[in-house]
Amino acid sequence: MKQNSATIGAPCWVELGTSDPAAAQSFYGELFGWRAETDVRPEAGGYTQMFLGDAPAAAVTPLYAPQQPTAWTVSFAVAAADETVATIKARGGRALMEPADVFDLGRFAVVTDTSGAVFTLWQARAFQGAGVFNEPGALGWVELATRDAESATAFYPAVFGWSVTASPQYTQWGLAGADFGGMMVMDERFPPQVPAHWLPYFAVADVDNTVxxxxxxxxxxxxxxxxxxxxxxxxxxxxxxxxxxxxYRAGDEG
Incomplete structure (x- = not known):
């Protein structure tokens, strides 16, 4: 991810919704050196920010709905969540949660693309998103896994204005020449029940050691x-x- 700060149209945050937040906080704390800070307000629902040093890097949350799977969700920064949701619907996507204010922090929506891959939108106010990218322990790349590459390459540039750099092996997404993610076509290696999804990659100093x-x-x-x-x-x-x-190995992004 060549962007080093939250940028409109680019990934700005990642959240883990999990069946065991305490275990997740311990695991990722050990793996990435994250420090947990839980919002104690009852209306925050146990939302926990994970910090890398003094910078917010990600969040861990309980599962908020019976059908919600344990999974990482990628959030993209937008200037106007309501307008972006309208564009998503017009382009064949869906809104799973319509835009809503999150305290004074920002405005948030949960949406899908045309193949059902879930992601979120963040219209920042007091909270911009991650305060660190690309460094070991921080978000460094996002990848869409989909069975419908043609629809994805039409949908995302129309919604976010992304550039598309394609080769026979891989497609990369970017803004103004700075690539921050890619697309993998799901093949027979993926069981039919695995849906299209966004996968976050975190930078690390040593991939072998981290694995x-x-x-x-x-x-x-x-x-x-x-x-x-x-x-x-x-x-x-x-x-x-x-x-x-x-x-992935830090310094290899893009």
Missing amino acids: TRANGLGADVLMAATDVPDGPRIGVLRDAQGAVFGV
Whole structure:
């Protein structure tokens, strides 16, 4: 992610909705060096920010609805959440939660693209989003996994104004020449019941070491540390509650 601060149209935040917030806070704290701060207001519903040093890096929350899966959700910064939701609907996406104010922090909505991949919108007010990107322990890349690449390459540029850099191997998303994510076409390696989804990747100093430590802390290794041709060294993990995330070597983004 070449952006080093929250930028309109780009990823600005990630949240983990999980069946065991305490276990998640412990696991990611050990893995990435995050420090937890829970909002004690009852109306905050146990929302916990995870800090890397003094900078907010991510959030851990309980599951707020019976049908909500344990999963990471990527949030994109927008100037006007209501207008963006209208554009999403016009382009064939859906609103799972219409825009709503979150205290004085910002305005928030939960939406899907045309294939059902869930993501969120954040119209910042007092809270801009992550205060750190690309550094070890911070968000560094986001990847859409979808079975309908053609629809995705029409939908996201129309909604966010993204650039599309495509090769036979991989498609990258960007803004003004700065790529922050990509798209993987789901094939027979993905069971039919696995829906389209956004996957966050966190930067780490040493992918091999991080994958080994994560496994020792109870995570499943879905992809061992691997060098991507003409790309970074990456690994993909699933935490003990079932949330999938990736790691990549810091400095390899873009």
